[in-house]
Amino acid sequence: MAADEDLMDALVRTTFRVMAVLTRAGAAHDLSLTQLRVLGILRDRRPRMTELAAFLGLDKSTMSGLVERAERRGLMVRGRSPEDRRAVDVALTEQGRELFDKVRRDVVAELAPFVGRLDEAQQCDLTRLLDVLTAADRAGVEFASEP
Amino acid sequence: MAADEDLMDALVRTTFRVMAVLTRAGAAHDLSLTQLRVLGILRDRRPRMTELAAFLGLDKSTMSGLVERAERRGLMVRGRSPEDRRAVDVALTEQGRELFDKVRRDVVAELAPFVGRLDEAQQCDLTRLLDVLTAADRAGVEFASEP
DNA sequence: TATTGTTATACTCTATAACTATA
């Protein structure tokens, strides 16, 4: 098989592996993968519902439900935008931030055995290669927060 | 930040990126990410319901529903195991195999622009590093099929 | 008129609990 298809297989394999870690770490705190991701996005942003939906590739009605449930749990708050009274801004609560940080620590701990199979130089190489791969999509974003 | 946490962020970012591609390619044919993955697993295996559930980290009742819906669409078939009459073997139909191959081609096409940002040597490096990362989990498995 | 967001509806995904059939 060609080098590029070998790489794609490796990428898909890695994706399912990391997904499993994120899903489990989230589920331990009753967070779906999507909700965990929303928390990550809100860590340093205060987007509108529509922006958030576009960011995640979800319908706005889906966002309403996701945010509604998270708000009911005290993890996020919604507020009418001052500029445009149609719009709704979403923000993390302190409780939401704490929960995200906790889950993030779990994720780091669960990924450590995998990452630990590489020495420091290999880790830097891999990081750099993955950064190139996702370059067009990154614009100062971090953990779980790219569009 | 430490090299290993930079790497974890890159891994999570890449995971969401690849997930988006898989989700969209599957959705274009009314396949959830999970169902797409099941098709991939069945491509070269004929597991029991319980094996499949353990493989995916899902409850057996969840598997029943997933396979039931796929069977109704003609993508898979279930059959009592000859050895153990409690057990049920799951297999891909020809239609299921064709659908998976079609989606796989779409995924390859959608990942190509990303993978194309790397030259051949970099692609080989990245593949090798990812293989090390997921080494313990691979045992002759391929696309979308690891536990 | 167009945009922002919510609600109603329907279906899939998921787990828990209770069940049947087989070992």
Added chain:
DNA sequence: TATAGTTATAGAGTATAACAATA
């Protein structure tokens, strides 16, 4: 008694369509 699988139930995630409020 233990294991394999299904079914019933309930809740979350998702999209489509219809709607209200604002621009």
